[in-house]
Amino acid sequence: MGSLDRAILTGFICRLCSEMHRIVIHIYGEEGIRLCISEKISRYLTINISRADPLPKTICKNCLERLEKQHKLVMVMENAANMLKGRKTRAAKSETKQ
16 A cells, blocks of 8 residues: 555545645544534535545645634624624614604
């Protein structure tokens, strides 16, 4: 068995970048569940991950950082949109009272 096959079996291949890393986080491990990695991948990427698929269930630190940055960016944008919608609704209500 080649080193790449062994790395896939032992879980050192990142599911997102497909590079071999010494340090990875298991997507369905305690840390991966706490960080909601599977949910973020499903929400922000066109990648379907399940516990049953035969592909790696690990993510490297670089990809995790990128995924977290994407998540924070989307949260900022969604909060801003909600705030602006709230202001518009309040403004419309105050106009109808006058």
